[in-house]
């Protein structure tokens with residue numbers, strides 16, 4: 025029995041990958057899950073204020089993991105998982121690789137976003153030399169303090185929610201969701217997901233992004 029459903033946002037709750045337009049049918053499916061007693065949590069590379077707003081206005085109750093795993097909110101409690109990244113380091117990364125900073129960087133402390141989202145070997149080396157982690161979600165590059173990545177944040181959320189791995193479902197679209205999948209019992213990759221994610225998923229869905237969310241929730245509720 026699934027008690028908690030972890031859902032990624034960009035590329036998963038949206039109409040497709042590469043758009044920020046949320047799929048209304050997917051939101052309705054999340055509400056159906058909540059009504060049936062499955063709590064829904066957002067697990068995303070987005071910042072805390074963006075996810076907290078969505079969590080409350082969409083009528084979710086499972087809490088959230090923001091900043092690509094670095095920030096957790098559950099039942100009124102907030103928790104920082106990763107080391108803080110100094111502002112000068114964020115600017116230096118953008119300057120070195122000629123990247124644009126996300127408008128959400130103003131609201132972040134441990135994980136920062138940049139575009140274009142193309143991850144290069146030199147960036148990984150640059151981050152490693154400074155004790156940092158860099159990943160790409162397909163929407164943005166993420167530079168984070170250690171441990172970085174969705175896994176550590178999801179472990180903390182499950183602990184706060186007092187939910188076991190076997191009682192947890194997860195759905196996502198990108199490589200950055202692999203770590204989230206390792207912490208969940210049933211995992212579903214949308215049809216347009218990165219091949220690396222499909223390889224580790226327990227279910228490869230027939231439908232893309234938001235339509236895939238409806239498909240997965242129908243499965244969980246039937």
Ligand SMILES: O=C(O)COP(=O)(O)O
Nearest residue numbers: 033034068069070161164
């Ligand atoms: O913030 C991003 O780059 C993408 O966010 P996601 O984890 O919801 O796909």
Ligand SMILES: [Mg+2]
Nearest residue numbers: 032034035198
């Ligand atoms: Mg995504």
